[in-house]
Amino acid sequence: MSDSTPQTSAPAGPIVAGLTPAQPESVPAHPVRARWVPLWFAVLWANGKARVGIVMLVGFVAVAVFAPVIEPHDPQSQSFDASLGVSGSNLLGTTAQGQDILSLLIRGTRTSLIVGLLGGVFSTLIAMLIGMVAGYLQGWVDEILSFFINLALVIPVLPLMVTIAAYSPVRGISLIIFIIAITGWAWGARLKRSQIITLRTRDYVTAARFAGDGAIRIIFREIMPNMTSLVVAGFMGSATAAIAAEAGLEFLGLGDPTTISWGTMLFWAEQGSAMLTGAWIWLLAPGIALALLITSLTLINFGVDALSNPHLRGD
């Protein structure tokens, strides 16, 4: 309890300074953001672990963007002999369907990054909307929204995911992103709700209220910029969870098995009895790729922690 004050006040510092001038609604949003973004990134970059993570993530993004250029073969093509070992033409061998493993791995980066990005964005948006409205308005709106937050927290996620996927008429990446978004927002909503409760009594909020601003404007234009670090941290957490969940759901066969992703690679490796044929690279490679991507996000998260908790800065 006692340490919540330094956590919230420090990131708020520069913003409050920008917002305090007499009529908050007359202050354009741009200078606030322009001052915020460099600081946001500077704190991340100053953290050694986060820097390594950012470099790794940039590498993954580059691989995903330039996938068609980098990949040695067409990942869809099944023209090779099945289950080849390592060779000059197929650096990581081929699958039981005669696809080049390295090309699959490179193309699969796209799926993981897209799911991580969109799954993270959507669940963060839901979390923001519900958590912040609940925390700001309080009263019966809060009672109802908090009930939904607590409900979503206690309903077991994986069985819910499976049940929704079982009924869905379509299978594929968009379904997986949808499932991740509607099952993964509750923690973020709870954290944002509790932070906005500590922020809503600040002077600049009172000032905005006296200036006649509506609740939605106060929540999203006045308070939200002061919660950027929490929002970023929440997004990073959701994106990491989304990437892991995508792989798990695809592995269970809940996705579209023709999509190229690390999860479907593992699905096919198990279906194609990679273990019996000793095609260990087929099994190993997607897992290592996943682990590296999640490691890069975890490393960046160390920096995000420093962003939301100034006590951690400077190591």
Place this chain on the structure above:
Amino acid sequence: MAYFLRRLAFFVLTLWAAVTLNFLLPRLQPGDPARSILSRLGQNRSITPEQVKAIRLMLGIPNENLLLQYWHYLGSLAHGNFGLSYSNFPAPVSHLILQKLPWTLVLVGVTQIIAFVVGTVLGAFAAWRRNSRFDSVVSLTSTFIGTLPFFWIALLLLYVFSFVLGWLPNTGGYGGPPIQPGLNTLFLESAIYHSVLPAVAILITAPIGWIMGMRNTMVQTLGEDYIRLAWAKGLRSRRIALRYGARNAILPSVTGFAIALGAILGGQLLIEQIFNYPGLGNLMFQALSDRDYPLIQALFLFNTVCVLLANLLADVLYGVLDPRVRRGGSS
């Protein structure tokens, strides 16, 4: 008292919401749900009249209005009637669930208890010796293993210990025909032998949450004023660590543990599927591939109710352990 009543009210409300969600899920799809389920079942094989009957039983009479369907649905739940399985037609789904329950209960229950104890002790010790070599080894290892996809670890274990080395069985919960399930040594030996790999797969990742949680709370607890007072009073460090620090820091973990125990009953879907272990998780996976909707729904409901009960238990326990929650408002 007000605290316990509030928690009880929350339990009743969430229970009602979960039951309603379970009712709505199949009906949220566009069109006549029964017809779309039938067309999806018909894609792979012909539909038997029994399946049509089971679907009608689950979804009610098609022309009935939604409120009446809901009323009948609540009625059959109250009678403990969860529907009939499509894939094993006349079998009630509750029967199938009870059959698989002991497997999951033992495997996941035992591993979760071990994981909780080991994780909490390691976390507390890491926090007590903060920034020591022990702390950094524990924290780094947990972070590293935490980044690995846990089902992939299970796949690798299966590959190495079962397929390459051939030390342990790769599938099932017990051995072949001479062995009869029941309380005989042959069966128990075989069951334990078959559960080693899935148990290890769970135990590699499961303690991480408890380690991190306990370490973080305990670091915070050890910074409190009453700890400083305890040092100033000259209490022995062992007493401060256990009675003052760990005892308070363990509170959030207790709630988490109760919920984890409730979630056991859902089984470890991925782990059970990988090792083809005959528990509830595997049952859900089977139901999913057979599109056995009543079974999927019953499993979802069963699971949710268990977690809700565990949650209620955790709240009550928390209120008993920590008088502050009872007196103060909600968190």
